[in-house]
Amino acid sequence: MDNYYIPQDNHLTRFVQLHGGEDEIALTLEPDSRLDLYCVEQEGGRRTVTVNLRERAALNLVVLTLHEGESHLRLHVKLLGEGAEVSLNGAVIGSGAMKSEQDLLVEHCVPGCTSTMLFKQVLGEDSSGYLSGRVLVDSGAQQTASEQTFASLLTSPMARAQALPQLEIYADDVKCNHGTTVGKLDEAALFYMRQRGIPEAEACLLLQHAFVGDVLQHITDEAHRARFTALVEQKFRGQISRCNVCKTPCKQ
């Protein structure tokens, strides 16, 4: 297991490319630290990430899943210090026979912490995506604020989406919401765009890009956001099958 510490009062931004195989990572964010972590899953694999946040620490995570293999991400966040904040965001763009599983657990152990989950999947061809998010609020974790949003867009009749938001609350002064949607491209929007002369394929691309747009908005750094936006566009245009973002030699 790899262990990383973000020292007190440090603010870091990191970009990570996740390759195949198995990874186990433990992160600790010391008081008043902040980590903006942007990950691209460009190959399938199994990842287990455990995060501990101390007082007023903040984690902003964005995971972009672009591969055509099988991946399993297990993420366990513990909010251990008052005033800690975690924002977990992900976009899965599935094609081919991709299988993606994301298993998220956020534990509110102390009062006054905030957690958000925003995960979106655009699933085409034979791909499938499974999202499970559980927020556990301990009895002492009063004034917890938590929000889970899972949305899936199916662009092929063979694609499959599952989303399972769960709340387990043992405190009485909390504000917790969750919402899940699964649907197809908006036919009315698609026709409106075609009436204006936008070819159907281009209109679909714009709508799919817009669908994951709010996930990418969580990338606060402009250069990283532009990079992720370009990757998303390449993926939607079929210009990425497995990998063209890494330095490792690629079959393409």
Place this chain on the structure above:
Amino acid sequence: MLEIKDLHVAVEGKAILKGVNLTIRDGEVHVLMGPNGSGKSTLSNVLVGNPRYEVTQGSIVFNGKDLLALTPEDRAHEGIFMSFQAPTEIPGVSMTNFLRAALNAKRKYFGLEPLPAQEFLKLLREKRQLVGLDARFMNRGVNEGFSGGERKRNEIFQMAVLEPLFSILDETDSGLDVDALRTVAEGFQSLRTPQTSALVITHYQRMLDYMKPDFVHVLADGHIIRDGDVSLGYEIEEKGFEWLLQ
């Protein structure tokens, strides 16, 4: 410009239009009136190729081309535009990106390069001023958070940017207050040329005042039952449709 012959249309197996004939020449404005459910919106949707509507018989020729053989996007490129009765929201696709995609698709259809960014932005600015649409709407999602009146202004704004030959205004006046209607109508009139035509669907006299149509048609139960000039429109405003249906 447009010739509709013996048009029969069904929606989910139910016949809505039952033999419509209509000819619209260059430069003409036609108003289509009729009771609710008579098929006015069906006709406009068929013209723009909405896949929900099935043409079971008849033909539509637009500037010498078989319109029914064209995709919705190619009909748009050929110069057909519809101001929608209820313009849809497209969250996350900004007005600027939406119009850039639409305009450049049209230019590509005619073998032209995309419009340079500066020229495109200048064009948007000029056309916005024509219909009084604030600049802040350009970075919002298409129709996202727009009021009813703003959506209708936005339709005419898009019409101004795309410069169609034939425009369908499907109840563009509904949801507009008097001042907004005047701005929108003046915007529409300023875009008219001897080569452009329009089909205006409305229930109201004030739209007749602004549109100054060459012809008025009454659609009832899937047929055009009466043709006339603007005086027919005023007569309907006064007497309703009952006397025509007897």
